[in-house]
Amino acid sequence: DGGITQSPKYLFRKEGQNVTLSCEQNLNHDAMYWYRQDPGQGLRLIYYSQIVNDFQKGDIAEGYSVSREKKESFPLTVTSAQKNPTAFYLCASSEQGTNTEAFFGQGTRLTVV
Amino acid sequence: QKEVEQDPGPLSVPEGAIVSLNCTYSNSAFQYFMWYRQYSRKGPELLMYTYSSGNKEDGRFTAQVDKSSKYISLFIRDSQPSDSATYLCATARPGGYQKVTFGTGTKLQVIP
Numbered sequence: 001d002g003g004i005t006q007s008p009k010y011l012f013r014k015e016g017q018n019v020t021l022s023c024e025q026n027l028n029h030d031a032m033y034w035y036r037q038d039p040g041q042g043l044r045l046i047y048y049s050q051i052v053n054d055f056q057k058g059d060i061a062e063g064y065s066v067s068r069e070k071k072e073s074f075p076l077t078v079t080s081a082q083k084n085p086t087a088f089y090l091c092a093s094s095e096q097g098t099n100t101e102a103f104f105g106q107g108t109r110l111t112v113v
Numbered sequence: 114q115k116e117v118e119q120d121p122g123p124l125s126v127p128e129g130a131i132v133s134l135n136c137t138y139s140n141s142a143f144q145y146f147m148w149y150r151q152y153s154r155k156g157p158e159l160l161m162y163t164y165s166s167g168n169k170e171d172g173r174f175t176a177q178v179d180k181s182s183k184y185i186s187l188f189i190r191d192s193q194p195s196d197s198a199t200y201l202c203a204t205a206r207p208g209g210y211q212k213v214t215f216g217t218g219t220k221l222q223v224i225p
């Protein structure tokens with residue numbers, strides 16, 4: 001089955017630690033995205049990548065980093081510089097130039113303890 | 114003012130009712146309009162996608178866009194308990210990379 005796999009589903013992190021969230025897709029999509037979802041707020045774009053080895057900051061990139069070394073993979077690192085990292089993180093992908101029809105993963109719930 | 118406004122609900126309806134979910138947007142440059150359904154603790158899934166104005170129907174779901182009033186709607190006919198979820202509207206401008214702006218979502222509960 002084609003789709004997007006995010007892992008882990010739940011993640012706990014101590015303050016001051018970096019943590020990396022995994023996102024893999026087998027849809028052969030060129031574009032991939034990371035969103036953050038908080039209660040009472042719409043999805044907010046963290047980073048996006050339209051092609052391998054290239055990515056751009058979204059609206060809330062501070063405290064996050066990404067890489068896009070392979071078409072299938074777009075990992076997100078939440079660094080210790082992110083002041084409020086507890087959130088639900090969603091990875092998505094779409095065909096190039098059609099991010100209006102995005103496919104989402106099942107999300108990773110990150111909790112900082 | 115948020116670019117996309119959506120009533121968070123919750124909205125409770127009896128099974129079989131017609132549900133109307135709505136959003137307003139502020140930027141007249143938006144041309145693409147989407148509705149996503151999100152079950153609890155899951156990722157959103159695309160339900161409907163329309164370009165510019167008009168209606169689009171898919172089974173029990175109808176998406177409607179009124180660009181003159183900057184109003185988008187999703188109607189669900191013969192609602193089912195399995196429709197209980199949060200519904201997110203989203204809009205985007207045309208262009209090489211279309212930034213998508215999401216509403217906050219409306220939580221719907223269909224009571225058997």
